[in-house]
Amino acid sequence: MPARNPRFTALAVAMALTAWSGMSSATEQAQQRREGRDVRQDTRQDSRQTKQDCRAANQKSNAGCRQDKRDTKQQGRQTARDIKY
Numbered sequence: 001m002p003a004r005n006p007r008f009t010a011l012a013v014a015m016a017l018t019a020w021s022g023m024s025s026a027t028e029q030a031q032q033r034r035e036g037r038d039v040r041q042d043t044r045q046d047s048r049q050t051k052q053d054c055r056a057a058n059q060k061s062n063a064g065c066r067q068d069k070r071d072t073k074q075q076g077r078q079t080a081r082d083i084k085y
Contacts, residue, residue: 036080043076 047069054065 032084036084039080039083040076043073043079046076047072 050072051065051069054060054068055062059065060068
């Protein structure tokens with residue numbers, strides 16, 4: 001049985017650890033993207049509800065209600081960015 005080269009073994013271990021570390025980072029990024037996507041999706045529904053509530057209560061003009069919807073969506077986008085970055 002041939003003797004193993006210690007350099008080769010150390011190199012193989014280092015490469016395996018580097019690959020594993022990269023996969024861990026990619027998995028974490030994927031989780032962050034999923035969470036951000038979920039927040040944005042929830043925000044869409046919340047912004048629709050905000051506009052419907054505004055219009056039902058006749059608080060503002062349609063343009064004012066639209067602006068409330070935009071503001072709600074922008075807050076959701078910022079929350080998603082905070083999660084991802």
